[in-house]
Amino acid sequence: MKQIGKRLLELCLFLFLLSIISFVFMKAAPGDPVRYMLNIDDVAISNEQIESLREELGFNDPVYIQYWNWLIRFFQFDLGDSFMTKQPVIEELASKIPATLTLTFSSMVVMMLIAVPLGTLAALYKNQWIDHASRIFALIGASVPSFWLGLLFIQFFSVELGVLPSMGSDGFFHLIMPSLTLGIAMAAVYVRLLRSSLLESLGQDFIRSARARGLSPKRIFIYHTFRHCLTPVITIFGVSLGSLLGGTVIIEVLFSYPGVGKLVVEAIIRRDYPIIQGYVLFMGLFVVIINLLVDLSYRYLNPEIRLKGADRQ
């Protein structure tokens, strides 16, 4: 428990640093957001208008005061309003997060459905046709741009066959192509990783000992090998969740899928700082929580870490 508390403290510190960094970066960034805001309406603007808006938004205060004000509002769950929509950032993000998480999760399912069986078979039948097939899949998968794969899917399934919708998020069918695209692209990366970690497990001395005891291959695989390579698999799971989130940005733009990724890209192009800042904090929180969960699962899977941690306390 002590360790979890320590991790939570680290988490808070980390988020605090992240907020400072993101704030400093934005202040140093080129481009005047006030002009971008006023340009949205496409009308001629006078310098007085710009100046009054700057004053209104507190852009004329010293940076540290701006940060302080921002931090106070942050603890009241107020991240400011989006320049684009004038809606509170928190609401904008909250309305988009479920869609992104759904996409991330379904892509993860697709990835696991491909990577786990293919990686396992490739390790068990090393240097046989299935292993070669997995190698080719991984090589091509790592070379195809995921957005282009998505374009091919749209062209084939939506334009040619007309069986799947290419845009938006309105139920299960809208999820199929985006999660297939992302899942396949990710699976290509993790198939080989899974294979090599399985092979490493199979080559362990304790596996030889288990064989020498006359245990059945099935038993050895389930109770000894698989459990041993669960640790790397969970690491992969944790790491891939981050990359998946990164991938969702591209995929959301490609399929006009209304998630946080699409939101932040639009915000970047229109220099909508509060949204970008909210996105940074959301991502920071998400990634740190995932790492925490991965850490905790190590403790469960590896008694050595668990018991030694207990000793130290």
Added chain:
Amino acid sequence: MIHRSRARIAVIVTLAILAFILILAPYIAPFDPTQVKMEERLKPISMEHLLGTDHLGRDVFSRILTGAQTTVGASFLILFISLLVGVPFGLLSGYLGGKIDRIFMRIVDAFMTFPDYIVAIILSGFLGPGMFNLVLAIVMVKWVGYARLARSVVLTEKQKDYISMAKINGMSSLNILRRHMIPHVTGNVMVLATLDIGKIILMIASLSYIGLGAQPPAPEWGAMLNEAKGFFYNAPQLMLIPGLSIMMVVLIFNLLGDYLRDHFDVKNQKG
């Protein structure tokens, strides 16, 4: 073993062709890649336009050639700067150790916690869209990996007896770094770099596709796909050609990276 060496020759030959295209692209390109000719728009593949024309009547072949310069050229630039920043950082941090190393590792870990794409997107978000900013953003993502690699190589080598011997014999730190550490680091870094170049190309193309990188009318492969989005049905070559170009180039570098890893990485030689 014959097909191994054949594969090696194939990879080298393709690399040579690629280098040739990259350097000579402006001279090979038959048309101005940015010249708009509305009367020539969406022409299919012909003798005049080897890969047809796009929705603004620009010659796709010329755009692919100059686009190679943008995409692949920028990738090499990113790699070069990342090496230049990352390797010395890692070398020094690992060699000096102590407090500097601990602070350094903290920074590296913070970077590594975040997925590549997210960091690159956020950074280019702060810097604003554009090719130059994208290069900067990806460098900031990539240098960490090289610093970490160089550091870990130094840490392993540092413990070996020959380094202690060199120290006892009065070799200066600079000479130890230069004569003993750098050769070890080079091989490892080479392998990582070749495996990375494909990823960088994909990243540039992807981020350009969503509008954070090269801006139209600059011919960049990802941006070309974005521009031609509405015309795939009428002119499928506008979708196929840039995509296949990216895929082929990345594939070549991945093959080369795999080959180098199998032959130079000690860790993988056993398996």
Added chain:
Amino acid sequence: MIQVTVLAISDLTIQHRKTMIVQNIEMSVDEGDWFALVGESGSGKSVTAAAIGGLLPRELKAASGSILLDGKNLVNLKERELRKYRGTVISYIFQDYQGAFTPFMKIGAQLDEMLRTHTNHSKKERKERALHSLKLVELPEERVYNSYSFQLSGGQLQRAAIAMAMILEPKLLIADEPTTALDSMTAANILQLMADLKEKAGCAVFFITHDLRHVRKYANKVAIMRNGVIVESGMKSNVFHQPKHEYTKALFEAIPSLRKTSARLSSHL
């Protein structure tokens, strides 16, 4: 007393693709024997030992010859059949005691797993038998039963490994350099324990080592192996006192005799 042959290997050749790893191996081990196979690293000792239980890596193949265990040829046996022999008739202990047990399962669970695989004992019987076997190797049985391998010392682990190997009273215990990774005091204790257990259980020991002192103390039969070929074999006394092969002679000369050294030391005093 009639000697029953437990293991008879004849004309065994093992190949890796076209290269011979071991060639024309002949040996026989009788009940109650302590058979020592001696050789430098890479001479093919461990491959021979692995071949007996069918534990060869996939890329190694027995090209010819036979391995008779209790009169049954193991070479052509299917994996499914072989499995019934491993742990029950032949059992192994290895040099690497860390690798004897799966790290994330308790020792007790692994003993239990083995008994469940090979016997029809009830849960209670299995636990009793497991505890008894740990007691036989002079370990604090309850504590070890509930421990993970990383909680035990090297000597304790090797004892637990022996308990596991002996639990089903095998006819042949194959010990592949069981003491190489241990310090000399622990090693001596482990070997003494093996010798005691061998007497009690009446099994044969197939002992792989490069330490001739251990051979002199415990073995009754010796085979010397070099480059995949057995250069000399026979009763210990014959091989030790009248080595015929040049390699054997060189081997004995390379080992400092403790007795001679101490004699020399005392003469200096």
